[in-house]
Amino acid sequence: MARTDFGPPDYREMVPPIIKENYGDWKYHTVPRPGVLRHVSNSGAVLHSVRVASPRLVSSEWIHDICDIAEKYCDGYLRFTTRNNVEFLVADETKLEPLLAELDEKDYLIGGVGLSISNVVHTQGWIHCKSAVTDASGITKSIMDEMTGYFTGKQKVPARLRIAVACCVNMCGACHCSDIAIVGIHRTVPRINDEMASRICEIPTTVASCPTGAIRPNPKLKSVEINPEKCMMCGNCTVVCPAIKIMDPVNDGVSIWVGGKVSNARTAPMFSRLAIPFIPNEPPRWSTVTAAVKNLVEVWAANARDGERMGEWIGRIGWERFFKLADLPFTDKHIDDFTHAKTTFRSTTQFKF
Amino acid sequence: MDDRKTPLLDELEKGDWPSFVTEIKRAAAKNKSAADLLAQLESSYEENIGHWKHGGIVGVKGYGGGVVGRYSDEPEKFPHIKEFHTIRVNQPAGFFYTTKKLRQLADIWDKYGSGLYNLHGSTGDCILLGTTTENLQPCVDELADIGFDLGGSGGALRTLSCCVGAARCEKACIDSMQIIHDLTLHYQDAIHRPAWPYKFKIKVSACPNDCAAASARSDLAIIGIWRDAIRIDNEAVRAAVDNGFDIFNRVIRKCPSEALLWDTEKKELTVCAEDCVHCMNCINMMPKAISIGREQGAALMIGGKAPVVKGAMLGWVLVPFIKLEPPYTELKEIIDKITDWWADHGKNRERVSELIVRMGLANFLEAVGLKPLPQMVHEPRSNPYIFWNAEEVEKRG
Numbered sequence: 001m002a003r004t005d006f007g008p009p010d011y012r013e014m015v016p017p018i019i020k021e022n023y024g025d026w027k028y029h030t031v032p033r034p035g036v037l038r039h040v041s042n043s044g045a046v047l048h049s050v051r052v053a054s055p056r057l058v059s060s061e062w063i064h065d066i067c068d069i070a071e072k073y074c075d076g077y078l079r080f081t082t083r084n085n086v087e088f089l090v091a092d093e094t095k096l097e098p099l100l101a102e103l104d105e106k107d108y109l110i111g112g113v114g115l116s117i118s119n120v121v122h123t124q125g126w127i128h129c130k131s132a133v134t135d136a137s138g139i140t141k142s143i144m145d146e147m148t149g150y151f152t153g154k155q156k157v158p159a160r161l162r163i164a165v166a167c168c169v170n171m172c173g174a175c176h177c178s179d180i181a182i183v184g185i186h187r188t189v190p191r192i193n194d195e196m197a198s199r200i201c202e203i204p205t206t207v208a209s210c211p212t213g214a215i216r217p218n219p220k221l222k223s224v225e226i227n228p229e230k231c232m233m234c235g236n237c238t239v240v241c242p243a244i245k246i247m248d249p250v251n252d253g254v255s256i257w258v259g260g261k262v263s264n265a266r267t268a269p270m271f272s273r274l275a276i277p278f279i280p281n282e283p284p285r286w287s288t289v290t291a292a293v294k295n296l297v298e299v300w301a302a303n304a305r306d307g308e309r310m311g312e313w314i315g316r317i318g319w320e321r322f323f324k325l326a327d328l329p330f331t332d333k334h335i336d337d338f339t340h341a342k343t344t345f346r347s348t349t350q351f352k353f
Numbered sequence: 354m355d356d357r358k359t360p361l362l363d364e365l366e367k368g369d370w371p372s373f374v375t376e377i378k379r380a381a382a383k384n385k386s387a388a389d390l391l392a393q394l395e396s397s398y399e400e401n402i403g404h405w406k407h408g409g410i411v412g413v414k415g416y417g418g419g420v421v422g423r424y425s426d427e428p429e430k431f432p433h434i435k436e437f438h439t440i441r442v443n444q445p446a447g448f449f450y451t452t453k454k455l456r457q458l459a460d461i462w463d464k465y466g467s468g469l470y471n472l473h474g475s476t477g478d479c480i481l482l483g484t485t486t487e488n489l490q491p492c493v494d495e496l497a498d499i500g501f502d503l504g505g506s507g508g509a510l511r512t513l514s515c516c517v518g519a520a521r522c523e524k525a526c527i528d529s530m531q532i533i534h535d536l537t538l539h540y541q542d543a544i545h546r547p548a549w550p551y552k553f554k555i556k557v558s559a560c561p562n563d564c565a566a567a568s569a570r571s572d573l574a575i576i577g578i579w580r581d582a583i584r585i586d587n588e589a590v591r592a593a594v595d596n597g598f599d600i601f602n603r604v605i606r607k608c609p610s611e612a613l614l615w616d617t618e619k620k621e622l623t624v625c626a627e628d629c630v631h632c633m634n635c636i637n638m639m640p641k642a643i644s645i646g647r648e649q650g651a652a653l654m655i656g657g658k659a660p661v662v663k664g665a666m667l668g669w670v671l672v673p674f675i676k677l678e679p680p681y682t683e684l685k686e687i688i689d690k691i692t693d694w695w696a697d698h699g700k701n702r703e704r705v706s707e708l709i710v711r712m713g714l715a716n717f718l719e720a721v722g723l724k725p726l727p728q729m730v731h732e733p734r735s736n737p738y739i740f741w742n743a744e745e746v747e748k749r750g
Contacts, residue, residue, distance in 0.1 A: 002494045004415045005541035008443035009500045011530050015449050015520055024519035024528065028640045039521055047521065057373040057482070059380040059387075060459040060468040067452035078455075080448035080472055082516060082565055109369065121475065126397035127373075127390070128423060128439060128482060130405040135397065137373045138365060145368030169660055173475040176665040177569040205701055211662045236661050240702070242407035249401035262569050264561035265634040266607045269568055269667050283398040284361040307603055307638075338664055344730050345669035345714070347568065349561040349652045350609060350630035351728040353580050353673070 016077035018047050018091040034153025035110035036100075048090040050099060053109040053119060053144075053151060056084040057127065057137055065106075073099040083119040083162075085112050109152055115160060117150035117297070121173045122165035131239055132167035133184030133252045134281050139165050142290045143182075147297070158304040159312075161297065162261075169234050177260040179310040180296055181272045182289060186233040187251045189226060196243035198222035206241040211338070253280040256292055258322075259311030268348030270311040273319075275326070277333035299326045359391060361398040380468040386483050387467045389431040396427075404431075411438055411486050413493045416545045419503030420489060436485045437467070441478035441504035442496060443537065443544075446530035447517050448473065457499045465492035475570070476554065477514025478504035502541075509547035510692075513537050515557035516564035518577075524636060525559035526577030526649040527677045532557050535681055536688075543692075550699030550708075553692060554657075560645065561633050567657070568668040572705050573688065574654040579646030580674050582626035583635070589642035590622045604635045650676045653687065656706030663707045673728040690721040713740075 012020070022041035029039045037049040066086055070078040073095045079087045088103075090096050103110055112118035120143060123129065125136035143163060149155035164178040168185075175181040197206075198221060206224050207215045214230035215237055217223075224244075226237075238244045256279070260272030275296065279288045296310075303325060304313040314322045323330045365374045377394075380387035393404050409422035421439040428435035442458070458479070462468060467483035474480040479501075484492060493503065504512035513536055516522070518529030536555065537544070556567035559577040567574035594600050600622070605615045612628035613635060615621075622643075636643045653675060654668030677684060695705045698712065709717045718725055 002414065002490075003497045005502070005545060006497070006500075007502050007538045007541055008534070009445045009454060011446035011449055011520075011534055014445045014451055014454065015447075019449075019520050024525065026519075026521060026523040026525075028523055030640075039523075049521065053371055054472065055371040055373040055376055056471055056473075057376055058470050058472055059376045060463050060470075061379045062376055063455055063459045063470070063472075067455055070452050076452040078450060078452065079517070080450075082448075082514070084473060109371065123475065124471075126394055126403040126405075128405065128437070130403065130407050130423070132403045132405075135394075138398070141365050141368070141370055141372060141374075144370035148369040151370075171659040171665070174566040174569045176659060177566065177667065208700065209662065209702065211664075234661070238407075239661075247402050252401070262563045262566045264563065264630075264632045265637055266609055266632055269563075271665060271667070281401045283401065284364040305602075306599075307607065344732055344734065345656075346729055346731050347654070347667035347669045349568075349576050349578055349654070349670070350632050351670065351673060352610075352627060352630060 014077075016075060016089050016091055018045055019089070021045065022047070031114050034116065035113050036096075037113055046093060048093065048096050050088040050090060050096070050103070050110060051081065051085050051112050052088070052103060053112060054080075054084055054086050055137070055141070056119075056122065069099070069102065072102075081112075081119075083112070083121055085119050109148060111152040115157055116153060117147045117157060117161045117163065119151075120144060120163045120165055121178075123167050123172045125167040129167060131170065131235060133186060133235075133247075134167050134254050135283065136165045136167045138283055139182055139254070139286050139289060142285050142287075143293050146290055146294050150297070157297075157301050159307050159309045161300070161310060163293070170239075174260075174262060175257065176271055177262045177269060178272055179258065179260060180293055181257040181260065182293070183255050183257060185253065185255045185278065186235055186246050186248060187253070187278065188233060188246070188248045189228045189231045190233070190235070190238055190244045190246040192223060192226065193243045193245070194218070194221040194223035197224060197241060199243075201241040201243050206237055206244070209236045209240045211236065249281075253278050254286075254289055255279075256289070256296070258296060259314050261309055261311050264349050266307075267312050267315065268350055274334050275328060277331060296326060357388075357392045357395075359395040362391065362395050377469065384463075384468045385433040386437060387469055389425075389433040390437065390467065390469070390483065393425060393427070393431045393434060411489060413490050413503070416503060417547045418506040418509050418545060421506055422486075423483075434483065437483040438486065438489065440466070440481040440484065440489070440492065441474065441506060441512065442481060442501050443504040443512050444473055444477050444479045444514070446515060446534045446537075447520055448477075449520070454499065458496070458501065461492060461495045461499070465495070476504070476511050478512045503545065505544040505552075507547035508549045508551050509545070509553070510540050510543040510549075511552055511554045512544065513555045513557070514565060516559055518557075518559035522559065523640065524562065524633070524645055526579055526645055527557070527559050527575070527651050529557040529559040529565070529575075529577070531679065532575065532677060532681065535679060536685075539685060549692065549696055551702045551704055553695075553705065555688070561631055562637065568654050569657050571657050571668065572655065573691070574657055574668040575651050575677075575684075576654060577649065577651050578631050578674065579649045581646040581648040583624055583629060583631075583646055584644045585622050585624060586642050586644075587621055590639065591620050593639055593642055594620060598639070603638050607634050608632075609634075650674050655691070656704075656709060658704045658706055662702075663710065666706045670726075670729045671723065673726060687721065694720045
């Protein structure tokens with residue numbers, strides 16, 4: 001029997017000596033140039049973190065490439081960020097410029113720190129998920145090719161802006177709380193293979209999976225039936241019952257959401273809200289999606305005050321002006337018709353003792 | 354290398370951003386499953402539809418989770434991804450690695466899998482993307498030899514993750530890396546053997562900037578805060594202001610509770626500690642001049658989740674302040690009470706927040722032994738539909 005239940009490697013064996021020595025004793029940090037953090041400890045120690053972009057989906061060769069760099073400049077230590085960037089941890093200040101030069105030469109994109117558009121948190125898409133309505137990697141690459149200047153700091157933004165892509169409404173990742181989110185959606189009612197359902201589906205679980213109560217048992221066929229008028233095509237029933245199919249290459253696509261945030265700074269965390277109900281899938285470049293995201297970024301960047309995130313900017317000007325400035329139609333799809341209990345719970349760490 | 358053409362995906366090798374297509378091609382140069390993955394993805398791009406079949410339960414001995422089974426729906430066309438399972442490997446806290454460990458990991462994955470990874474999955478795991486059922490056990494055995502255990506999947510405690518915290522951030526109110534490492538080891542059984550109605554996620558952010566997005570993406574978010582006053586170094590404040598920093602517009606005006614006072618003449622910044630809601634903005638704006646308070650701990654936020662089934666939720670305040678020192682006994686007691694109550698009452702595939710909304714927050718608080726506090730709500734209820742029990746009514750007349 002193999003060894004089990006021993007957990008991950010101990011982080012204390014994974015951090016460079018400078019971090020071990022100054023753990024919990026950092027005084028402040030500055031951003032001397034885009035993509036570089038300079039951390040100063042109370043003891044006077046200085047650590048530089050150099051952040052570079054990653055496609056997240058990587059090969060063994062890529063891992064060896066970044067290990068080569070970390071061994072040359074960082075004594076073999078590196079880390080990843082919560083947005084899937086790579087950080088090279090430079091304890092020897094004299095190695096900083098040579099590292100930056102080598103990264104530039106090898107076309108790594110240095111950036112994603114502070115006032116920038118950092119990496120896109122995204123999901124599996126057609127690369128590995130059965131529920132994917134769109135491809136997350138392809139949309140991410142297409143958007144970030146347009147946003148590279150904002151990542152590297154060549155183009156300025158008034159505040160940080162987070163983009164996330166989820167390939168279905170399960171929204172793995174933090175799409176529901178991102179400045180701009182792209183979410184895959186269906187628009188047609190699922191089809192049921194009754195014979196298959198009678199063999200492999202647990203009927204009560206399938207009925208209970210529906211947020212709108214559109215599914216009821218069909219005892220005659222030992223299957224279920226869907227009331228098309230109550231179905232909003234979330235696809236959750238297809239997750240629990242493989243005999244229900246919803247994929248529709250013609251009518252599936254993506255929606256775009258804006259104004260979410262997670263941080264408690266200035267304003268409480270916010271949910272992303274619907275901006276564009278539907279755009280068809282257009283691989284490989286998703287040009288309509290990419291143009292829409294670019295428009296949203298540019299409208300926000302041109303109008304927001306310094307330090308004002310997308311949701312805060314919209315909060316100040318109001319949704320009515322947002323739709324006007326962003327040149328987006330407001331439709332019946334934008335009006336919520338789902339339940340909103342729990343709105344009185346305090347979903348922020350902003351409170352008084 | 355494969356001779357199949359991929360004109361659509363080739364487009365995504367152009368442009369400045371690093372290309373995932375290039376990465377798949379690098380793996381495909383020496384691995385047939387990576388080559389089939391590329392070819393299948395090209396057909397998804399041609400047809401606007403995914404080509405993965407529903408589910409399939411696979412795993413390794415002793416564990417009920419950690420591996421996500423995946424099968425191509427066109428196995429005759431793409432035989433090397435007939436089985437293409439994902440292994441979730443529990444990442445080291447804070448995503449720190451030595452190159453030695455990463456290279457060992459890559460060598461094992463080159464031997465048993467596609468040579469493709471997600472660094473990292475949204476929950477935090479190091480994702481090994483694509484292998485066969487047969488290769489799962491030997492691969493996991495060799496990963497164990499180099500010290501990597503599996504992460505969580507299914508109705509289990511999922512892999513914990515956190516922000517970089519005290520390792521490198523002056524704003525850390527709690528030791529996020531130590532907390533998740535300790536909890537991960539303590540809850541190994543709950544991670545590896547799914548026993549709950551649905552998934553349960555814990556994330557730790559060491560301050561309210563919430564760099565781990567804990568309040569949005571975890572059922573229990575542990576977020577560092579302080580309960581005394583922020584510390585202000587007015588020398589450093591003056592230095593920033595004299596240097597042209599717009600303190601009025603960037604700090605004073607942005608304070609959500611108007612807790613900051615700026616004396617323009619004396620050039621002096623003061624805070625009214627009782628009014629401060631520790632939002633972090635002034636500290637973020639002036640990291641050299643303003644720092645977190647000394648009485649540090651965490652707020653526990655319950656219930657964050659994505660939309661399915663009852664709508665997306667952000668975690669809300671459950672415990673406004675808790676001291677967090679190893680061995681975190683009080684925290685573990687709270688976690689155990691929450692998950693026990695949820696395991697007792699939760700329906701199949703019901704997240705803890707959905708259960709709380711269904712049964713009532715007050716009932717939940719009573720069950721886990723926590724007192725109702727005004728910090729838990731934005732505002733009291735506006736409707737008069739109040740439950741009273743007979744005992745209460747009798748006792749108080």
